[in-house]
Amino acid sequence: MEIAFVIEKFILVVIIFAISLLIAMYSTYAERKVAAFLQDRLGPDRAGPFGILQPLADGVKMFMKEEIVPANSNKWLFMVGPGLAMLTACIGTAVIPWGSEITIGGKVVPLQVTDINVGILYIFGVVSLGVYGVMIGGWASNNKYSLLSAIRAASQNISYEIAMGLSIIALLLVTNTMSLKEIVEQQHGWHWNVLYQPLGFIIFMVCAFAETNRAPFDLPECETELIGGYHTEYSSMKLGFYLFAEYINMFVSSAVMATLYFGGYNYPGMDWVLANTGAVIGPLIGTAVFFAKIFAFIFFFMWVRWTIPRFRYDQLMHLGWKGLIPLAIANIIITGVVIAVIEKF
Amino acid sequence: MGASVFYFVATLSVIFSLLVIFSKNPVHSVLYLIVTFFTFTVHYVLLNAQFLAVVNFIVYMGAIMVLFLFVLMLLNLNKDNEPLKSNLVKVVGLIAGCCLVVTLVGSLKATAVSDPVLLKNPDLGLLKNLGRELFGPFMLPFELSSILLLSAMVGAVLLTKKEKV
Numbered sequence: 001m002e003i004a005f006v007i008e009k010f011i012l013v014v015i016i017f018a019i020s021l022l023i024a025m026y027s028t029y030a031e032r033k034v035a036a037f038l039q040d041r042l043g044p045d046r047a048g049p050f051g052i053l054q055p056l057a058d059g060v061k062m063f064m065k066e067e068i069v070p071a072n073s074n075k076w077l078f079m080v081g082p083g084l085a086m087l088t089a090c091i092g093t094a095v096i097p098w099g100s101e102i103t104i105g106g107k108v109v110p111l112q113v114t115d116i117n118v119g120i121l122y123i124f125g126v127v128s129l130g131v132y133g134v135m136i137g138g139w140a141s142n143n144k145y146s147l148l149s150a151i152r153a154a155s156q157n158i159s160y161e162i163a164m165g166l167s168i169i170a171l172l173l174v175t176n177t178m179s180l181k182e183i184v185e186q187q188h189g190w191h192w193n194v195l196y197q198p199l200g201f202i203i204f205m206v207c208a209f210a211e212t213n214r215a216p217f218d219l220p221e222c223e224t225e226l227i228g229g230y231h232t233e234y235s236s237m238k239l240g241f242y243l244f245a246e247y248i249n250m251f252v253s254s255a256v257m258a259t260l261y262f263g264g265y266n267y268p269g270m271d272w273v274l275a276n277t278g279a280v281i282g283p284l285i286g287t288a289v290f291f292a293k294i295f296a297f298i299f300f301f302m303w304v305r306w307t308i309p310r311f312r313y314d315q316l317m318h319l320g321w322k323g324l325i326p327l328a329i330a331n332i333i334i335t336g337v338v339i340a341v342i343e344k345f
Numbered sequence: 346m347g348a349s350v351f352y353f354v355a356t357l358s359v360i361f362s363l364l365v366i367f368s369k370n371p372v373h374s375v376l377y378l379i380v381t382f383f384t385f386t387v388h389y390v391l392l393n394a395q396f397l398a399v400v401n402f403i404v405y406m407g408a409i410m411v412l413f414l415f416v417l418m419l420l421n422l423n424k425d426n427e428p429l430k431s432n433l434v435k436v437v438g439l440i441a442g443c444c445l446v447v448t449l450v451g452s453l454k455a456t457a458v459s460d461p462v463l464l465k466n467p468d469l470g471l472l473k474n475l476g477r478e479l480f481g482p483f484m485l486p487f488e489l490s491s492i493l494l495l496s497a498m499v500g501a502v503l504l505t506k507k508e509k510v
Contacts, residue, residue: 117471
């Protein structure tokens, strides 16, 4: 393995990691501002101009708080929980194509850490691991409410993973590939998958809300029933990690939705811009467009949170098993039949 | 390099499988089992079977073990309420375990004699090739096993349904 290759990938990983953390940090700020906007308030405006330093203040507060480990908890797993939540949130970014290649000094650098030929399944695997952070943390706290919340989180994730997987199968019928890079390149020039798979996209998005534990699916941290949910016993930066992991998950799932259904870094008039701006600026404009799509999804996540009330537990299960799964199966069959008919004629 | 990575991961697999058996707390056992499955995933990657690796990752680590953990947490088994087994059960278990060891050692000795299978195509584990194999020469067994799984699923649903009196 060449040293240059390792250095190139290392720099890319560090940049992506830094960007995801930065975006997660400012998502907490954006969440409050969006909430304030939707409820006709001002939101945080004390720390710096427009309250722009609020996330830093929150971070310092989290670090400075006293760290409490419950006496009867499982000490080792109590620490592993938040770390695992953070890890599974971060590793999803590895296969997402952030942009096409840029050429620096005759060297072609793809803006993607790795393009494995099972990219979608990798994302799916990371999603399915995500629940362990919550489960282990909730169990190790040795608190009945935390345990209940962990069990809820597990059953919710398992239920919605099925519909999510089924909606991806319909997408794969259209794309014929599992590599995220190829999927993005197929969508060049308005062939966005959302136009071919509107139902699949809606199912996928609802499942993404459920998998990231965002409202209206935030039952694992349902305050009125479970005090604080799985992180009742957590304090200081361990709590911070759990809250932070949720925002990173939101960022990653927004990126995945933009990649799979909304054309990734493709945008109208892309070829003209690419031909007129050169091999570095052109692809970076594509990346900027991709991030604009991601921010639009993040805003949508927040918009939904402050609009729709939380589901009841039986409604959640009803929607997952009796609503989304049959719909997703019907979607697969319809997609298959349509593709067969088109290929025949 | 490949061989040393294999031996390192294989050692980890053995250590974690032993920890699954020896840990007293059932939840710890399940967690060690998850780590063991993760080492298996690494083995598949080393064998260039990416699809199998990621499926092992999703199905075993992401779904089945979550269910295991779910059930254990729901029952909340602890060390103190673990039922003590009688000596008879322990002796029977010992004999059964010894029988298994003898069988395994015997079969391992038998495989050592035969020639190792040489893969003609090292990319067999990649998605496209695997799909062609499964839906080409192995079509019938593949579909039959899917029917087997479906019947197991239907059976499980049927068992949980309460009989109407």
